[in-house]
Amino acid sequence: MNNGKPYETGVIHGRFQVLHNDHRRYLLAGAELCRHLVVGITNPDPGLTKDDPTDPERSQPAANPLTYFERYQLVRAVLVAAGRPENTFSVVPLPINRPELYRHYVPLDAVFLLSIYDDWGRKKLATFRQLGLKTHILWEVSPAEKGLSAVDIRQLIMEGKPWEHLLPPIAAELLKQWQLPARLAAVTRSATKD
Numbered sequence: 001m002n003n004g005k006p007y008e009t010g011v012i013h014g015r016f017q018v019l020h021n022d023h024r025r026y027l028l029a030g031a032e033l034c035r036h037l038v039v040g041i042t043n044p045d046p047g048l049t050k051d052d053p054t055d056p057e058r059s060q061p062a063a064n065p066l067t068y069f070e071r072y073q074l075v076r077a078v079l080v081a082a083g084r085p086e087n088t089f090s091v092v093p094l095p096i097n098r099p100e101l102y103r104h105y106v107p108l109d110a111v112f113l114l115s116i117y118d119d120w121g122r123k124k125l126a127t128f129r130q131l132g133l134k135t136h137i138l139w140e141v142s143p144a145e146k147g148l149s150a151v152d153i154r155q156l157i158m159e160g161k162p163w164e165h166l167l168p169p170i171a172a173e174l175l176k177q178w179q180l181p182a183r184l185a186a187v188t189r190s191a192t193k194d
Helices: 021-031 068-081 101-104 118-128 150-157 169-177 180-191
Strands: 007-014 035-041 089-093 111-116 134-139
Touching: 007 021, 021 035, 021 068, 021 111, 021 134, 035 068, 068 089, 068 169, 111 118, 118 134, 150 180, 169 180
Parallel strands: 007 035, 007 111, 035 089, 111 134
Antiparallel strands: none
């Protein structure tokens, strides 16, 4: 135990396409359990992204409008805005579909924190356990109880409907600076031409 926390180091992960209020809750829940939180950003680039039959939409360009670096900035900004000291977390790429590469990105002696909503979450848990990694399930709920969905938020953005209230203020501010609504519209137009 360190500083009253059960784990020295925890690894948590997500695509964060876009980082919303439930992602913030998830990140902070993980941070409460460990002295140092390593946030692995999945699907860091197209070369490290593979389709997965449990959730084939995850790898599509329209589902991944933000770059790794933009998501890195979002995660850091949201954690700092939530009062997390910068020396208590790291943000790294994590090619979640490539378990053979994990050792190059995250400490394998850490506890791997995750939430489970569906078959994709169960598959990740099974993969972590097959690799002999220590795991901790933050919560497991049905898809109907999941709460916010980045898919739904991206749709609201594309439709020009209110979405900012679903994100931490700093995340909404950054997405507007990066002109995400226009970028999503361009990706959608490109996908419909194919």
